[in-house]
Amino acid sequence: MSDFPVAGYHGRVLEIDLTAGTARPRPLVPETALDYLGGRGLATRILCDTIDPACDPLGPDNAAVIAASPLVGTNAPTAGRGHMAFKSPLTGLIGTSNSGGTWGAAFKATGYDVLVIKGASRSPVMIDIAPDHVEILPADHVWGKTTHETNDILAAGSEPGHPIRVLCIGPAGENLVRLAAVANDRDRVYGRCGPGAVWGSKKLKAVRVRGKEKIAIADKEKYQSGLDQALYLMKQAPITKRLMRELGTAGLIELINVISMLPHRNFRDCLHREEDVERISGETLARTLLDKAGSCYLCPIGCQRHTRVAGRDGKEETGEGPEYETTILMGPVCDIYDLPAITRANYRCNEYGIDTMSYGGTIACAMELFESGLLTTKDTGGLDLSFGSVAALEALVPLMARRQGIGGRLAEGSYRLAASCGRPELSMTVKKLEIPGYDPRASYTQALGYMTSPTGACHLRGGYAVSLAFFGGTKEIPRFSLLQSPIAIRNMQNTGILQDSLGVCRFTGFAFASDPWARMVSGVTGRDFSMARLEEIENRIATLERVFNLEAGATAEDDLLPARFAELPIVAEGRERRVTAEDQERMKRDYYRVRGWDERGRPTPETLRSLRIEGRGR
Amino acid sequence: MRIKARFFANFRDLFGAREREIDLGARRTVGDALDLLCDTVERRAEIFAAGGLRPHLVVMVNGVHINSLQGLDTGLSDGDTLAVFPFLVGG
Numbered sequence: 245m246s247d248f249p250v251a252g253y254h255g256r257v258l259e260i261d262l263t264a265g266t267a268r269p270r271p272l273v274p275e276t277a278l279d280y281l282g283g284r285g286l287a288t289r290i291l292c293d294t295i296d297p298a299c300d301p302l303g304p305d306n307a308a309v310i311a312a313s314p315l316v317g318t319n320a321p322t323a324g325r326g327h328m329a330f331k332s333p334l335t336g337l338i339g340t341s342n343s344g345g346t347w348g349a350a351f352k353a354t355g356y357d358v359l360v361i362k363g364a365s366r367s368p369v370m371i372d373i374a375p376d377h378v379e380i381l382p383a384d385h386v387w388g389k390t391t392h393e394t395n396d397i398l399a400a401g402s403e404p405g406h407p408i409r410v411l412c413i414g415p416a417g418e419n420l421v422r423l424a425a426v427a428n429d430r431d432r433v434y435g436r437c438g439p440g441a442v443w444g445s446k447k448l449k450a451v452r453v454r455g456k457e458k459i460a461i462a463d464k465e466k467y468q469s470g471l472d473q474a475l476y477l478m479k480q481a482p483i484t485k486r487l488m489r490e491l492g493t494a495g496l497i498e499l500i501n502v503i504s505m506l507p508h509r510n511f512r513d514c515l516h517r518e519e520d521v522e523r524i525s526g527e528t529l530a531r532t533l534l535d536k537a538g539s540c541y542l543c544p545i546g547c548q549r550h551t552r553v554a555g556r557d558g559k560e561e562t563g564e565g566p567e568y569e570t571t572i573l574m575g576p577v578c579d580i581y582d583l584p585a586i587t588r589a590n591y592r593c594n595e596y597g598i599d600t601m602s603y604g605g606t607i608a609c610a611m612e613l614f615e616s617g618l619l620t621t622k623d624t625g626g627l628d629l630s631f632g633s634v635a636a637l638e639a640l641v642p643l644m645a646r647r648q649g650i651g652g653r654l655a656e657g658s659y660r661l662a663a664s665c666g667r668p669e670l671s672m673t674v675k676k677l678e679i680p681g682y683d684p685r686a687s688y689t690q691a692l693g694y695m696t697s698p699t700g701a702c703h704l705r706g707g708y709a710v711s712l713a714f715f716g717g718t719k720e721i722p723r724f725s726l727l728q729s730p731i732a733i734r735n736m737q738n739t740g741i742l743q744d745s746l747g748v749c750r751f752t753g754f755a756f757a758s759d760p761w762a763r764m765v766s767g768v769t770g771r772d773f774s775m776a777r778l779e780e781i782e783n784r785i786a787t788l789e790r791v792f793n794l795e796a797g798a799t800a801e802d803d804l805l806p807a808r809f810a811e812l813p814i815v816a817e818g819r820e821r822r823v824t825a826e827d828q829e830r831m832k833r834d835y836y837r838v839r840g841w842d843e844r845g846r847p848t849p850e851t852l853r854s855l856r857i858e859g860r861g862r
Numbered sequence: 863m864r865i866k867a868r869f870f871a872n873f874r875d876l877f878g879a880r881e882r883e884i885d886l887g888a889r890r891t892v893g894d895a896l897d898l899l900c901d902t903v904e905r906r907a908e909i910f911a912a913g914g915l916r917p918h919l920v921v922m923v924n925g926v927h928i929n930s931l932q933g934l935d936t937g938l939s940d941g942d943t944l945a946v947f948p949f950l951v952g953g
Contacts, residue, residue, distance in 0.1 A: 481918060482948055482949075483918060483951065487871065487872070487950055488950070490871075491871055493951065493952045495871055495950040496952040498871075498947075499870060499947050500952070502922060502945050503922070503925055503927075526871070527874075682952075708951075710952065711949065711951065713927060713929075713930070715918075715920065715949045750951075754949075754951055816925075817925060817926050
């Protein structure tokens with residue numbers, strides 16, 4: 245147990261310099277921990293202190309920072325997630341990505357709170373972290389292998405009570421695919437913003453962790469009262485008690501279609517035949533492909549889908565997924581309703597280490613370009629890239645991962661692909677990150693979330709507004725309210741910031757709000773983390789991310805949706821809906837004000853002062 | 863007046879069907895329709911609680927959530943579609 249003045253932390257940052265080949269523990273500054281908490285907050289602060297936001301994201305001056313939180317190492321529900329911050333090679337802005345499974349908890353057990361990876365190695369390496377020693381080892385024997393193969397080789401010898409956990413990239417990261425992911429526990433993924441390519445540019449294949457270092461809990465009674473409350477509320481809410489376990493995230497698909505929010509054909513419309521939607525529903529998944537549900541570390545919700553599907557060669561394949569987003573972006577957005585095909589393509593993405601969301605969005609964009617004649621079979625090497633092409637969906641994963649043929653252009657993501665054809669407006673992205681499976685014309689609150697998310701179009705970092713209109717409880721607002729959306733989405737974004745900074749899962753938010761977390765964090769640390777103080781931390785982190793992005797070159801013009809959403813309407817609740825330029829400007833301006841930023845979206849000096857953001861803030 | 867009730871997720875098992883057409887007779891509201899549909903103790907218990915709907919329910923008329931209308935007092939017309947979901951989340 246450490247003598248760091250705040251309980252719940254080890255008080256140590258592990259700094260790896262892959263250029264110099266060194267691994268050095270550094271002390272964690274207590275004030276930084278108290279101001280930024282852990283996870284996303286702490287990783288972002290340390291990233292800002294480590295790199296220049298203007299650096300080349302695929303160069304040695306970028307860094308990947310992974311942070312645990314003071315709740316990780318306790319028995320708080322779902323408290324085992326990790327958060328990674330880096331400069332994104334896809335967007336050129338802050339990359340922030342989150343993953344469940346068990347790796348986050350295993351990393352905390354090594355005796356470090358934060359891992360900083362700087363520089364670049366000349367040859368493939370892995371990092372081995374245990375409490376008594378840290379080593380940078382050659383990784384030639386696993387370079388080129390899939391995430392599954394790598395995990396299985398490097399985690400060999402792991403046993404209950406002495407777990408060895410692996411975080412690694414697949415061939416896509418090695419080949420600097422801009423949408424490459426980093427995987428842990430085989431199928432849990434730091435998916436968005438391209439962290440895999442950052443690792444690949446450093447020739448970093450894997451980080452292996454093991455240990456049993458524990459943290460102290462300062463006020464056990466207070467911690468327990470928060471824990472009891474959380475567990476009780478999770479048992480009361482049907483969604484966390486059993487519905488996620490029964491149907492997984494795909495259970496939402498039919499409901500989203502009923503409210504006209506289910507996107508289709510690269511977000512042209514939200515029109516589907518009901519029998520087609522049924523083919524990809526959570527129930528169809530449960531009935532035809534599900535083997536069993538599964539859980540991340542300390543999670544009673546159990547939303548993981550362990551599935552099996554017939555391979556194209558007739559042999560059965562197994563894996564995890566597909567989740568909601570994967571099913572939509574590789575499904576109806578590509579005009580595909582073939583669940584086995586989507587599942588196989590999902591498995592391939594997991595093995596090669598590619599973000600399934602950006603993959604689906606990029607393929608859909610390629611399909612629209614193909615339909616318009618801007619990509620032809622000459623470009624695709626004979627592959628038919630029409631909408632609905634199941635063969636293309638599956639075949640393009642390895643081609644993208646290896647940058648072979650058309651795969652090389654797809655590996656750049658949909659924005660650069662469309663721009664290379666002279667039609668960047670056909671890429672359904674914000675800040676070059678592919679839009680998730682909820683049409684923004686069906687919820688102006690969600691539209692604003694996509695526009696203002698620090699990472700680009702994201703329902704996790706942008707704020708999950710999808711259910712606000714019908715399951716918001718005291719937070720509920722109408723989905724087409726321009727007036728109420730800015731504060732509502734700011735609040736949803738802040739909730740996400742807190743969950744990401746505590747290493748806990750979004751889905752807990754559907755059983756309870758922040759009060760149990762405030763009690764647990766106060767109990768663990770022995771400090772007073774009131775709701776007000778937590779809100780200040782959330783605002784601090786949000787503004788720091790904004791500062792990073794501005795220094796990386798973002799402007800207010802980037803906080804906009806693609807033209808399609810203003811020009812092409814959908815029909816929802818009996819009326820045509822589009823998100824006009826005026827609507828976007830109005831919501832944006834109000835959002836900036838709510839955040840304490842000026843009319844150009846720049847944090848004001850008073851905001852920076854009151855949030856005490858030093859360093860990156862000038 | 864006849865309306866169509868559609869069930870999703872675990873409500874399909876609970877109501878024994880994906881869809882049911884019901885005749886409301888002289889009754890006209892969403893509350894009336896749900897009252898008619900909940901013809902067993904088990905069904906009542908899943909749908910109703912303390913004078914209202916159980917909190918984790920989503921009920922829509924022709925794709926519009928009843929919270930945006932008049933709640934359980936929302937009036938129905940011949941041929942309307944009532945959708946009953948448990949609340950779920952996506953990723």
